[in-house]
Amino acid sequence: MKIIACYSNKGGVGKTATSVNLAYCYAQAGYTVLLCDLDPQGASGFYLRVKPSKKLKDARFFEDVERFTGSIRASDYDRFDVLPANLTFRDFDVFLSRMRNKRSRLKKALAAAGSDYDVVLLDCPPNFSTLSENIFRAADQIVVPVIPTTLSERTFDQLVTFFEKQGLPKKKLRAFFSMVQRRKTLHLDTIERMRKLYRKRFLNAEIPFAADIERMGQNRAPLGVYAGRSAAAIAYQELFDELENGEVSTI
Amino acid sequence: MANDDGFFVFSGRFDLTQVSKGLKGFSLKIENSIPRRAFNLLDCYDQSVRAGGRLLIQTDDVLRLLNSDGSVVEQSGIGTGRFVQDLPEGPVRTALTGFSSLRALMGITSGWFESHDFAVLDDLQKTQVRGFAQSLSTQGGQVVLVCVQPMRGYDRAFQTVRAAFADLSSGQQSMEAVFQALLPGISPYKAKPDIALGTDEPSVQVATDIIRTYLHVARQNEAGVIADIDTEFLHDYRVSLRRIRSVLSLFKGVFSPDQTAEFKQVFSDLMAPTGPVRDMDVYLLDKDMYFSLLPSNLHLGLEAMFDQFRAERARAFQALTKQFRSTAYEQQMSKLTTLFSEAGAIQPGPNAARGAYDYACALIWKRYRKVCKLARRITEDTPDEAVHALRIDCKKLRYLMEFFAPLFDKKAFKVLIKPLKKLQDNLGLFNDYSVQQDALLGFVSRQSNAQGRVNAQLALAAGGLVGILDQRQRAERHRVIASFKHFDSQDTQHLFCTLFHHKEVKT
Ligand SMILES: Nc1ncnc2c1ncn2[C@@H]1O[C@H](COP(=O)(O)OP(=O)(O)OP(=O)(O)O)[C@@H](O)[C@H]1O
Numbered sequence: 001m002k003i004i005a006c007y008s009n010k011g012g013v014g015k016t017a018t019s020v021n022l023a024y025c026y027a028q029a030g031y032t033v034l035l036c037d038l039d040p041q042g043a044s045g046f047y048l049r050v051k052p053s054k055k056l057k058d059a060r061f062f063e064d065v066e067r068f069t070g071s072i073r074a075s076d077y078d079r080f081d082v083l084p085a086n087l088t089f090r091d092f093d094v095f096l097s098r099m100r101n102k103r104s105r106l107k108k109a110l111a112a113a114g115s116d117y118d119v120v121l122l123d124c125p126p127n128f129s130t131l132s133e134n135i136f137r138a139a140d141q142i143v144v145p146v147i148p149t150t151l152s153e154r155t156f157d158q159l160v161t162f163f164e165k166q167g168l169p170k171k172k173l174r175a176f177f178s179m180v181q182r183r184k185t186l187h188l189d190t191i192e193r194m195r196k197l198y199r200k201r202f203l204n205a206e207i208p209f210a211a212d213i214e215r216m217g218q219n220r221a222p223l224g225v226y227a228g229r230s231a232a233a234i235a236y237q238e239l240f241d242e243l244e245n246g247e248v249s250t251i
Numbered sequence: 252m253a254n255d256d257g258f259f260v261f262s263g264r265f266d267l268t269q270v271s272k273g274l275k276g277f278s279l280k281i282e283n284s285i286p287r288r289a290f291n292l293l294d295c296y297d298q299s300v301r302a303g304g305r306l307l308i309q310t311d312d313v314l315r316l317l318n319s320d321g322s323v324v325e326q327s328g329i330g331t332g333r334f335v336q337d338l339p340e341g342p343v344r345t346a347l348t349g350f351s352s353l354r355a356l357m358g359i360t361s362g363w364f365e366s367h368d369f370a371v372l373d374d375l376q377k378t379q380v381r382g383f384a385q386s387l388s389t390q391g392g393q394v395v396l397v398c399v400q401p402m403r404g405y406d407r408a409f410q411t412v413r414a415a416f417a418d419l420s421s422g423q424q425s426m427e428a429v430f431q432a433l434l435p436g437i438s439p440y441k442a443k444p445d446i447a448l449g450t451d452e453p454s455v456q457v458a459t460d461i462i463r464t465y466l467h468v469a470r471q472n473e474a475g476v477i478a479d480i481d482t483e484f485l486h487d488y489r490v491s492l493r494r495i496r497s498v499l500s501l502f503k504g505v506f507s508p509d510q511t512a513e514f515k516q517v518f519s520d521l522m523a524p525t526g527p528v529r530d531m532d533v534y535l536l537d538k539d540m541y542f543s544l545l546p547s548n549l550h551l552g553l554e555a556m557f558d559q560f561r562a563e564r565a566r567a568f569q570a571l572t573k574q575f576r577s578t579a580y581e582q583q584m585s586k587l588t589t590l591f592s593e594a595g596a597i598q599p600g601p602n603a604a605r606g607a608y609d610y611a612c613a614l615i616w617k618r619y620r621k622v623c624k625l626a627r628r629i630t631e632d633t634p635d636e637a638v639h640a641l642r643i644d645c646k647k648l649r650y651l652m653e654f655f656a657p658l659f660d661k662k663a664f665k666v667l668i669k670p671l672k673k674l675q676d677n678l679g680l681f682n683d684y685s686v687q688q689d690a691l692l693g694f695v696s697r698q699s700n701a702q703g704r705v706n707a708q709l710a711l712a713a714g715g716l717v718g719i720l721d722q723r724q725r726a727e728r729h730r731v732i733a734s735f736k737h738f739d740s741q742d743t744q745h746l747f748c749t750l751f752h753h754k755e756v757k758t
Pocket residue numbers: 010011012013014015016017018039043124125126178179180207208209210211213214215216217
């Protein structure tokens with residue numbers, strides 16, 4: 001099992017859009033996926049038309065496997081399940097690492113409940129909290145959308161510094177440029193500068209600023225469902241390919 | 252009617268929108284449809300797919316297998332006339348793993364097929380339940396089968412939808428109901444039909460019932476033999492005749508001596524032309540095995556040999572089908588059918604009136620004792636003939652037990668048949684190895700010229716095989732001895748005795 005966190009210490013950069021579309025790419029590629037909506041606003045659930053679960057209001061939730069698995073909802077898409085909203089619990093990281101440990105009781109209980117996913121994707125809220133720090137430790141990869149502007153550059157710098165200070169492995173950080181507008185010199189310059197500065201941290205794939213992505217709010221479905229051939233959908237596919245196979249597919 | 256699987260069968264027409272009323276708060280939306288097209292219902296002759304609670308259909312070049320839990324698998328490929336193991340790689344072939352490798356798929360019936368996938372949506376247009384409705388219609392009737400599948404976390408919706416369909420459906424909710432609607436009044440072919448028996452039924456009646464039944468089974472295989480669909484048709488035909496012949500020889504004195512002699516001749520003549528075809532079928536079925544027995548430098552000769560086998564089979568098959576198609580054969584078979592269907596048409600013998608149960612006990616007990624006597628004498632050194640004789644007697648014992656099984660305790664019979672069957676399997680292999688050696692030697696001598704010379708490749712291959720078969724035969728004899736020891740246990744002896752050897756007790 002692989003845990004991928006979609007995180008940024010800045011709001012509105014495309015974390016939720018990325019989580020939903022990446023999860024869809026994984027599921028389409030044949031992986032079983034659980035998308036956990038860790039944002040109290042429940043945006044991922046909104047995009048997938050899944051109503052937040054009442055059962056999740058309890059703080060002892062993660063100690064109870066049955067309630068965890070009982071709160072999971074099927075999305076409308078094969079192999080793609082959702083755990084809807086509001087999972088701000090201190091022990092979530094412990095839960096996650098047990099989830100991955102083959103010999104843990106939790107892992108076996110999850111497998112028995114049909115909740116042994118190939119990929120667990122976390123849609124994180126935009127802040128530095130104990131939760132985020134814990135997630136940095138538990139996740140295999142931390143996918144960070146970065147809008148190529150001066151302000152984002154500063155926030156990303158803070159994130160990297162935080163990793164260094166805390167002795168967290170920086171190679172988990174897989175950043176990519178989000179909402180890219182190639183007509184803007186500022187964007188192009190920032191991209192060039194940041195790619196040089198953080199050579200190994202950035203993926204080649206870029207997600208353009210696209211009206212098709214904005215429309216996810218009206219369509220309430222992953223991009224691939226209603227605009228599968230759009231440039232933006234292809235960009236997400238490339239992001240998936242690079243994360244999964246380390247390369248950008250040529251198709 | 253409640254149904255745990257969410258599988259519903261509606262006979263006649265069924266409109267999906269009918270169910271909307273029962274869906275409080277949900278709406279039903281058709282998502283994908285396969286428009287009306289011709290379908291072929293596929294199964295093998297004894298309908299094993301159906302017996303497994305499944306439905307296999309062919310539409311265009313797509314094979315679609317519907318399981319009784321409502322799951323569907325599809326793959327492309329043509330199934331008609333093919334064996335499951337010869338289908339292209341795919342999920343349908345995988346799902347049919349374990350299906351008889353000897354039985355070919357054939358069209359059982361045909362008609363029109365149509366399918367609609369649907370989703371049950373909540374107020375946010377989120378899908379909470381999925382399902383599909385498939386309509387199948389044949390000359391026999393029309394049926395719509397609906398499967399609803401739960402989605403994780405939406406169990407309540409699933410229960411609602413299920414209840415809505417259940418309210419509209421009636422009758423049996425199973426795959427069998429689908430078959431009955433599509434093939435009304437047609438019961439699947441059975442190689443070994445149940446034959447009802449009464450304890451005090453006169454033995455002549457029992458014999459007549461068995462013969463009539465197996466005459467019918469034999470006849471049901473004729474068309475399949477002629478069409479050469481698979482080798483099981485001829486095999487079943489032969490087994491039926493063999494059962495009839497065993498009744499004629501085992502039920503001594505139920506028919507008059509003249510009548511018995513005449514029937515024996517008639518059925519022996521019917522059997523005769525089937526032997527050469529069956530022999531070649533057995534070789535051809537085992538072709539891969541033969542190739543694996545010999546090193547590849549002898550394969551050339553083996554190829555030549557199998558070419559000959561195929562040619563021989565073709566000749567024998569032609570002779571057989573010519574017989575099957577002849578007027579004389581048709582007349583003979585219908586005469587026999589009439590004879591065994593009419594009460595009093597056959598001259599009874601001295602044992603005709605004996606009660607079935609009593610008669611069965613006597614016959615089985617006698618045969619059992621004979622088997623034991625023969626078997627206990629077999630050692631490493633007894634001649635092959637003794638082992639062959641044991642095989643024949645075991646077969647007779649088995650037939651007797653099967654014929655009269657309805658008169659006895661089912662469980663006890665199972666206990667007895669199991670070790671007997673094991674012994675018979677070993678005896679069968681022993682016999683096969685021996686027959687095959689003889690046949691190979693005979694084959695080589697037929698292939699040799701006036702000077703007794705024969706193609707070297709061919710002789711090498713045959714020689715290699717005979718050597719291996721001889722070794723196998725000897726190894727099998729060990730197993731025969733071991734299996735008999737197992738069959739000859741105290742418990743089995745005791746059970747045979749209590750079941751069949753009680754002159755005084757008669758129920
Ligand atoms: N590549 C893009 N092009 C255009 N619009 C985008 C793109 N990515 C996201 N958006 C839009 O920007 C808004 C914010 O995106 P999203 O919710 O994915 O960001 P977020 O990082 O999850 O936000 P938050 O920090 O509030 O959780 C949404 O309205 C979304 O439709």
